[in-house]
Amino acid sequence: MTVQPDWGCFATPHGNIHMPCFAPVGTQATVKTLSPDEVREVGAELVLANTYHLYLRPGADRVARLGGLHRFMGWDGPILTDSGGFQVFSLSDMRKVDADGVTFRSHLDGSLHRFTPELVMDIQAKLGADIIMALDECPEPLDRAYNEEALARTHAWAARCAENQRRPQEQALFGIVQGGIFPDLRLESAAFLTALDLPGYAIGGLAVGETKEQMYATLDVVTPALPADRPRYLMGVGAPEDIVEAVARGLDLFDSVMPTRIARHGAIFTRHGRVNLRNARFADEPGPLEEGCDCYACTHFSTAYVHHLIRASEIFGLRLTTLHNLRFLQTLMRDIRNHIASGTFHAFKASFLRRYLCSKKTHSEATHP
């Protein structure tokens, strides 16, 4: 379990992860709409799955009996499971937090459950992911008093997770830096977690209500305070412009449901910005979603066909937009890695953002410039 400094390669028992990396999210042990083969084909190396969801259904013991998460979902590459903290604080119907853990009601059936650092380590050991996360509390990023209070718990829980890890030889435990948009809290959190000497560190609690400027400013403060020779993971961020900005600040790893979620609403990434395929202007477009894209959707079907499928609520349309968006991000990550290697990242960043954020162009101009 080693990472090579400076945009290297993070080794796991299920293969290497080339950094910087974007991980598609397979919340319920499936990247929505796709087969594991398709996830591999778009170029993804790492898949994220959600401890909260899998604990509730089908259950960690069941997944373990069936051979672990890799075998269960048919994905033989690296997997990262989150700690469930974020979902408990955003999805569950009721939650009551105390020093020892958090009690919550399932969003599925209202049943009562309790997560402690030890149980979350136990669940993630049973699931068997390659990278596991410490239990954290996820407060509103702008609420100072709540962030101060929650941070003490998040740190105590991280220490207990590190002490109670079940399979340290096979699973890399990452800590999660919290502290909202407050520089002093973020630095305190980075210092505390760094002292635990973990194989990687995540920045949590961003992209959930603050402005982009506040997010970038927080990254400016906290990223340099985390070891550069370990992966630095920005949780829940998948917008192309945010990934590019975060890589410029030293971040290595990203995940988000956004690329797959917007795909299921008919929205796709292009080099010239986001495009909504439901728009009537695509009804007669014979060209691909994006000229030059090598994804399955772009190499096999017209934009008019995908538009038709989306308008007709056909599942195959959601597959095609999902494949395109994930391929777009994997191509972006590959370009980022290449430009870092050749020392041209900052020029690439400027040119990418100029094109991507110029949203006034029509799709026709965008795909056939």
Place this chain on the structure above:
Amino acid sequence: MTVQPDWGCFATPHGNIHMPCFAPVGTQATVKTLSPDEVREVGAELVLANTYHLYLRPGADRVARLGGLHRFMGWDGPILTDSGGFQVFSLSDMRKVDADGVTFRSHLDGSLHRFTPELVMDIQAKLGADIIMALDECPEPLDRAYNEEALARTHAWAARCAENQRRPQEQALFGIVQGGIFPDLRLESAAFLTALDLPGYAIGGLAVGETKEQMYATLDVVTPALPADRPRYLMGVGAPEDIVEAVARGLDLFDSVMPTRIARHGAIFTRHGRVNLRNARFADEPGPLEEGCDCYACTHFSTAYVHHLIRASEIFGLRLTTLHNLRFLQTLMRDIRNHIASGTFHAFKASFLRRYLCSKKTHSEATHP
């Protein structure tokens, strides 16, 4: 455009169709949940698409401008389009039939439309399928008076379709025998249509309300009255037991949304009958959906995983059950063809039905006998 008698091969501009054949339904220019590659991989040779749906959305002129239906949906094998008659009489909000055609309101937006035999030939010429169907009226199969009255229109419309075919060199026009469950009407219809000397004949208006015994009895009467050297197509039938019974009576071609529709509700075909995967007894089943099945679902995933996906409303689960059901039917058709060729069809039929209709077994017994 020739058919070899006695379970031969029907040639089309997009390839041969080996009879007897089951055609998956791609109502809106997509077999629900699947890619064209997957439809090919399950072994399907012919895909059905719906004239009514494609006429309303995206429109026949648009499909023609985009290169025709094969190119639009990325399927380079044979396609059959129905006439739209069945949908007008089952889906549209209002319909008014007269000697010349039928006026109806779209189920999508209530807009007013009119199908005549000439227009339906025109639409199907624009879509460009390899097999096209004459416009017919689809009455309640048990209503004698309505069937008598409707049959006169169906025959007049079939004659007008034959006279107004736009691309007879590329498209095979099939007539549709109607007449409900009434032997004299069915024989009259078979005689009228046979006199038109068409390349194939369909039996419509069955599997829509009559008992299975009434359906089989109707097939006993009408099938021998249709030319044995042309495909005889039983429309809308996809239940395995019905296909086997119908092949025994001389039918060659079948289509139905049932296999794909029940798949999306979590139900699968097995050699031991239909099984509902939502049942809790599958939650820990490590084996495949059906032992010995070579479909993608059975060769890659446990029954427990598919059960989990279906319970969690995950689209990938619907893909897996759809792949399994279509593969089950294609395997059945291949077995039927082989047993016909080796003269053992009747023994195969008896053994298949004994096993398939014995529904008292548990899944565990069924898949691991």
